[in-house]
Amino acid sequence: MSDSSVPAAPPPATRSSSWAAILGAGPAGLMAAEALAAQGCRAVVFDRMPSVARKFLMAGRGGLNLTHSEPLPAFLGRYGVAEPVLAPAIRAFPPEAMIAWCEALGQPVFTGSSGRVFPRAMKASPLLRAWLARLAASGVEIRPRHDWQGFGDDGALRFASPAGQVLERPGTVVLALGGASWPRLGADGGWAALLPGARLSPFRPANCGFRIAWSPLFRDRHAGTPLKRIALEFGGRIVPGEAMVTRDGLEGGAVYALSAPLRDAIDRDGEAVLRLDLRPDLSDQEITRRLDQPRRGQSLSGFLRKALGLPPVAIGLVQEALHGGATQAELPSLVKTMPLRLSAPQGLDRAISTAGGLELDQLGPDFMFRNHPGLFACGEMLDWEAPTGGYLLQACFATGRAAGLAAAAWLRQQPAQQPG
């Protein structure tokens, strides 16, 4: 673990009197503030929302998948091309450190059969409450309703607050402003316009659902119905799990797991064909054997229900394919490899996370902008993506901590100033 790598706080006499501003009170920003405070620095967190960490609380509605228990090399591989940049921060704050952090806040964890790690409470609010109390005890100040609006001419931070415009001149700034998904929770990617010199990859939805042109009949009957114990296949990768039929497509865990290659294929080819296996537990031969049995006057839906145990939503999908031109001779392949034509990702509004953001090569290994000493960035606003499974929060915590520690080290190197 990691904490052995944290430099000891300097003795009070040598501490800089300057302070650190952290913009954004999500998990990355709060972690940066915690690291700064642990180094003896004054840390003030600003957020535009009336209360902090709303996306973290929303993640708690799904049980708060904090991290994953798979071996670290496989874990790091989940970050794809961003692995070399994120790996040092995650090695310094690995999944075991995340678990220890959570348990130290009075929230024991458990590991599910999938290897995903959750707090036993399966929600974020008790953890967040304990964390905010510990942050307050360590001197971290949180200023909600402060909407950062950019830098003033002299480099001051400009905020709109209930008291009007506020200017702040901290000794260092950690940007932790989040991605652009679920904008109503606070992070809307609007910061991109406030960093005109920065290089950005376009925001794109990640871990998202996709649009499918269902027939009105299917949509009205089955929107909101889960498809359970199915498997999805794309590009040779098979993901067992669940999906949810929506009015305009499909979303849910198994879809999210394939969402990056699906999204990229749609960008490239205009559409992507996802294959759905409605009975992954039965072989092709077994499906064919069961479908070869005499129907004895049963309707198609009655026959599919009895022969294969398909629920109404799965039968609805088979009928949808038949209405679309498939023949009854193709029934076995419709059950095992039904093609679903995806025309577009669902928007950022409903995506779990954001791909794109601040290009990583403009930051040094300590997450400081190479061309802007004293300015750091962390969390989902950076250009990386990962599947669901706890990888998102782990990277936000790890990069927040790394940026906070580096900001503390940077502050200490600055000539002593009058308290700001």
Ligand SMILES: Cc1cc2nc3c(=O)[nH]c(=O)nc-3n(C[C@H](O)[C@H](O)[C@H](O)COP(=O)(O)OP(=O)(O)OC[C@H]3O[C@@H](n4cnc5c(N)ncnc54)[C@H](O)[C@@H]3O)c2cc1C
């Ligand atoms: C429905 C849902 C479920 C999820 N479940 C999981 C999960 O189980 N496991 C997992 O690993 N991840 C999950 N995630 C993703 C995870 O919550 C995010 O990756 C994480 O919260 C990002 O952290 P962050 O600190 O970088 O940004 P955020 O949490 O988005 O925080 C950014 C903060 O910056 C503030 N801000 C933005 N612009 C300004 C401005 N101009 N001025 C002032 N403040 C500003 C925002 O108000 C916000 O509070 C989920 C996400 C969603 C939407």
